[in-house]
Amino acid sequence: MTSRWLPVWRRNLRVWRKLSAPALIGNFGEPLLYLLALGYGLGGFVGEVKGLPYVVFLASGIVCASAMNTATFEGLYSAYTRMAVQNTWGGMLAAPLAIEDIILGEIVWTATKSLISAAPILIVAALLGAVHDWQALWVLPVVFVTGLCFGAMALVVTALAKSYDFFIYYFTLVITPLFLVSGVFFPLEGVPRAVQIGAQLLPLSHAVEIVRPLMTGQPLHDVLSHLLVPLLYASAAFWLATVLLRRRLMS
Amino acid sequence: MGCVERPPRSLNNNMIMDVVVEACGLTKHYGAQTAVGGIDFSVYRGECFGLLGPNGAGKTTTLRMLMGATPPDAGELRVLGHAIPQQAREMRARLGVVPQQDNLDPDFTVVENLITYASYFGLRGPQLSRRIDDLLAFAALEAKAGAGIGTLSGGMKRRLTLARALINDPDLLILDEPTTGLDPQARQLIWQRLRALLGQDKTLILTTHYMEEAERLCDRLMIIDNGRVLVTGSPAELIRQHIEPHVVEIHGPGVDAWYDGIGHALVRRGERVGETVFCYTVDDRPLLDALSRRPELRFMHRHANLEDVFLKLTGKELRE
Numbered sequence: 001m002t003s004r005w006l007p008v009w010r011r012n013l014r015v016w017r018k019l020s021a022p023a024l025i026g027n028f029g030e031p032l033l034y035l036l037a038l039g040y041g042l043g044g045f046v047g048e049v050k051g052l053p054y055v056v057f058l059a060s061g062i063v064c065a066s067a068m069n070t071a072t073f074e075g076l077y078s079a080y081t082r083m084a085v086q087n088t089w090g091g092m093l094a095a096p097l098a099i100e101d102i103i104l105g106e107i108v109w110t111a112t113k114s115l116i117s118a119a120p121i122l123i124v125a126a127l128l129g130a131v132h133d134w135q136a137l138w139v140l141p142v143v144f145v146t147g148l149c150f151g152a153m154a155l156v157v158t159a160l161a162k163s164y165d166f167f168i169y170y171f172t173l174v175i176t177p178l179f180l181v182s183g184v185f186f187p188l189e190g191v192p193r194a195v196q197i198g199a200q201l202l203p204l205s206h207a208v209e210i211v212r213p214l215m216t217g218q219p220l221h222d223v224l225s226h227l228l229v230p231l232l233y234a235s236a237a238f239w240l241a242t243v244l245l246r247r248r249l250m251s
Numbered sequence: 252m253g254c255v256e257r258p259p260r261s262l263n264n265n266m267i268m269d270v271v272v273e274a275c276g277l278t279k280h281y282g283a284q285t286a287v288g289g290i291d292f293s294v295y296r297g298e299c300f301g302l303l304g305p306n307g308a309g310k311t312t313t314l315r316m317l318m319g320a321t322p323p324d325a326g327e328l329r330v331l332g333h334a335i336p337q338q339a340r341e342m343r344a345r346l347g348v349v350p351q352q353d354n355l356d357p358d359f360t361v362v363e364n365l366i367t368y369a370s371y372f373g374l375r376g377p378q379l380s381r382r383i384d385d386l387l388a389f390a391a392l393e394a395k396a397g398a399g400i401g402t403l404s405g406g407m408k409r410r411l412t413l414a415r416a417l418i419n420d421p422d423l424l425i426l427d428e429p430t431t432g433l434d435p436q437a438r439q440l441i442w443q444r445l446r447a448l449l450g451q452d453k454t455l456i457l458t459t460h461y462m463e464e465a466e467r468l469c470d471r472l473m474i475i476d477n478g479r480v481l482v483t484g485s486p487a488e489l490i491r492q493h494i495e496p497h498v499v500e501i502h503g504p505g506v507d508a509w510y511d512g513i514g515h516a517l518v519r520r521g522e523r524v525g526e527t528v529f530c531y532t533v534d535d536r537p538l539l540d541a542l543s544r545r546p547e548l549r550f551m552h553r554h555a556n557l558e559d560v561f562l563k564l565t566g567k568e569l570r571e
Contacts, residue, residue, distance in 0.1 A: 007367075007370035007371050007373075008371075010370060011356075011367050011370070014359070014363065014367065015356070015358045015359070018358055018359075019358070086354060086356070086357060087350075087352060087354035088354060088356065090350065090354055091350070091354045091368065091371075092371055093320055094318060094320070094343065094346070094348035094350065095343060095368065095371035095372055095419075096340045096341070096343045096344045096371065096372060096373075097340075097371050098340060249320075250320055250321060250322070251281075251321065
């Protein structure tokens with residue numbers, strides 16, 4: 001693999017820099033509201049979860065959920081716009097770029113967007129006293145891997161989409177359930193065993209399993225295997241997106 | 252490749268590049284439909300080669316195969332000395348493309364569009380800045396360097412797309428309907444620029460629906476329909492081979508009856524298209540004399556042109 005994907009990534013960064021102010025407000029705003037409203041509002045009723053104040057428990061979950069959502073949005077709506085509306089990829093394919101270069105550039109970009117959205121939450125959480133110590137900075141590479149995973153998955157959906165409406169299915173059937181049962185809002189110990197197993201097979205809960213101890217200062221377990229799951233999803237989705245997009249754009 | 256005649260090979264083997272495109276039995280199916288049904292053609296360095304045909308004839312599919320964007324189902328293809336699609340990436344480093352639909356980056360200014368597109372070729376630095384200045388001058392867009400794409404007219408966008416296609420100083424330029432939708436002034440400017448490129452020994456492959464554009468620009472052209480080649484040749488050759496020198500288009504009350512009674516005997520060939528009768532003749536005098544006696548019939552007398560060839564070969568022939 002060469003660095004030919006880099007101009008694709010850089011192009012997206014260049015666009016983002018032009019539009020970054022409203023984008024940043026969105027990235028900051030929504031998770032911050034969740035953190036304040038649920039962390040303190042709901043937290044007042046919930047009290048402690050697994051020995052942590054609820055806002056502390058929640059902050060790490062929100063970081064992961066934000067990484068997932070940001071990469072997903074970028075890989076669906078923004079990538080679809082570049083593919084089908086602006087025909088940006090068509091232009092790239094007329095230059096010496098291959099479909100793999102474009103997809104890799106896009107996936108790395110979605111992961112970059114995950115970082116851009118998760119880092120502010122980390123800062124806000126730290127200011128709210130919901131972060132234990134500097135080791136929490138290790139969250140960032142985990143966020144990046146989470147972004148690679150969900151960005152790649154989103155590109156598979158984009159490769160199949162006939163219009164923006166198609167993405168509703170993916171949100172309803174995949175992203176929202178993951179959001180709810182991956183340990184973002186509540187620990188998985190309480191849910192039925194089948195749901196727990198399901199969550200184990202899916203990537204988001206593994207990100208949470210690493211990010212939460214990193215942010216709260218609890219001991220880490222099985223870091224490699226928890227990283228491996230989202231990386232496997234990312235690789236498989238990258239391959240599948242390549243096959244599907246080659247069929248779509250180059251047949 | 253066996254099916255393509257080579258021009259005289261000169262000096263050494265490097266000069267094989269004189270053949271820019273060699274296509275041999277090029278074929279593409281979509282399901283049961285044949286988009287391109289085994290076409291042979293070659294394009295030589297420094298010429299403007301026109302690819303004409305009605306919508307759905309297979310033009311865009313052919314261009315996509317040339318670019319390496321669509322793999323052929325059968326046939327052999329070499330572009331700029333590279334086997335396509337196997338070596339398409341290497342070939343595309345020497346290729347420029349003006350696509351049918353604008354795909355400029357709407358979020359970028361004119362210059363940012365050029366810088367970004369250059370990055371796909373790995374181009375950057377002071378050399379690129381100079382190149383961009385040259386291209387802005389070439390495209391008459393110096394005053395718009397910092398302007399957003401949304402503020403450009405249709406003609407400016409096309410010129411920017413052309414400038415973008417030249418960013419890598421390509422040897423071959425593929426232009427898919429480069430002037431569609433432009434006003435006459437904007438088209439004139441594009442034509443001037445394309446001629447300037449031909450003067451720089453670049454090779455152009457062009458599709459267009461404007462026959463006068465093809466006649467004006469193309470050294471040679473190929474008319475295709477239903478995925479097959481109908482004819483190949485220079486515009487003048489094709490007109491001479493297929494159409495009588497004089498064309499008179501006649502319309503007005505009673506034109507059908509007049510043509511059936513008198514007109515048809517005065518022409519070599521006639522064709523009805525809607526309300527108009529197209530008369531093709533070698534000697535125009537008898538026909539013009541007859542028409543002068545029928546003032547209610549309005550007519551236009553002109554020389555045969557490429558559009559006549561195109562309509563004869565691809566259009567509905569309604570006559571005898």
